[in-house]
Amino acid sequence: MTPAPPPPPAPPPPQRQPRPGRPPGRPPRPADDRPGAHRAPRSRIRQAFADAGVTGRLHARDIDTGADLAVAADTPVSTASVHKVCLLATLYREAEHGRVDLAAPVDIPAAGRTPGPTGLGAMRDAARLSLRDLAVLAVSVSDNTAADVLWDTVGIDAVNRTMAGLGLTRTTAVQKVRDLYAALAEDAGDGGAAALLDPARVARLRALDPARTNRSTPRELTALLAAVWRDEVCTGAYAADLRRTLGTQTWGHRLASGFPFDDVRVSGKTGTLPTLRHEIGVVEYPDGGRYAVAVCTRAAATAVTLPAADAVIGTAARLAVDALRAP
Template sequence: MSAVEDRIRAVFADAGCSGWLHARRCDGTGTEISVDGRARVVIASVYKLPLFVAFCRAVDAGRIDPAARLTITPSDCTPGPTGIAVMCDPVTMSRRDLSISMMTVSDNAAADVVLGEVGLGAVEELLADLGLTETRVLGGTADQHRGLVRDTDTHTTAEAFAALADNDEAWSVSAYDPSYASATTPEEMTRFLDAVWTGAVLSAEQTEFVRTVMRKQAWQHRIASAFPHSGVSVAGKTGTIGVIRNEVAVVEFPGEYPVAVAVFTRAARADPMLPVVDAAIGEAARIAVTELRRPLLGA
């Protein structure tokens, strides 16, 4: 795979970012492509994926009623550019719909509510049961924002993100360091996706719920941008904070084995929008997935 891995490294270099990638075909063979895929990386909002699966696991166990409704006041919530945080009036939603908003538009407010319902211990237990020893979730988005305010010596989340976006400042914040932030490895994320997709973690009903929700992610500018083909399904979850841009996904072509791919990057610049890095995430995923594509046996 060295030629493929060299091509992926060149994509990251051309985009001016560091990159880590792992991809595996979900067929039980262990066939993989790795570009520093076992290095620890900052997980950012990709943490919402194990939280989502922990929520579904609690539904399976009868610990959470997904249809039970909660009323949330936006002004009391974690700030964010999407979902409940941008609303003006109290919102009443089911726990299930909160989890959907958390995943499809990366709703920070919904994620912290779901985390409060599920509990951090349930996420830790899920990761431990799957043997994901390099993956850890230290808290929710509100915890991350408090750390940013502290590390940037600012007063509000808005001020902290403005500081992070300043290319004239060399901010060294804990949110960028996998030793201090919630972290994972690309390999563990594809192993996690493989386990979920093949039904090894949840009931058939909840497995299908996870697949359906992840296929509805609103953001199409990273991995999905590389597969603009009719019939191709990309079920993903992005993560972004400052110079960190990530996505993990399962890519499915009709009549072929699914391929799980995880791409994590750290840009050289802190601009809030870096489309060249977003495109590099898609291109790196495309190269890896194309190499791993195989028809289903008997198809």
């Protein structure tokens, strides 16, 4: 009897093909761009940014559980007045360590103030205020003169050391507010403020380049807020007063517009430069939920008044927080 022929050899296993659109050797996409959890909310947030005519970056985190949602959250951004949160965190940390007296009065002469449309920059007479009251002005109406008094008090190096001590290695200050405004004026040239409506001129502004101005990422900005709310920047009465100060902002047209409820508290700080509209803040619900959110946008249009670009910050923040609160 003739024996049966041996079975044919098994075919070699198929070679794994690269995923469509990803050339071999290309690193994987960042975690916030991968399919998976929060895919639908992230898609809706990106669409909201597109509908508003802005490029948007967002990070939201549950302060207590660490759950998060991100859209391009590791992209460096020019922080503008958002960096005042870094400044105040340092001020209160220095105060807790006895290096600054928050009640110390400071004389602010009428001349030589940092430009700005609000606060001391818009006032005409000499003033005397404590450091903690200057901190309130720096947040509540984004007072640039008040902020620069605080920058002069604690110093840029101290602010950067505080951020590094919190592990925020991509959050860096390189200039005070007066220096930022001087760069804007120099870049605008003879055209003055009107030149800042010219897209070609705006594209060359150093103040918009994260490599040449104060900078951070949305992910690090929410980490800073979470540290403030968890008493990791300072503790006790200092931490409570810092949070109270961060809750004094008067603007409700950006982050707060997404949470129009009497029992939801929003503590935030805006940042604004030509084409840039940012806000970071903490949203606190009556059930104890606490969420740090950073939304940073850049508009395609150079117009000063763009209501849709302001409103999308609240829209995107609400979508992100709702996703984190979903069962």
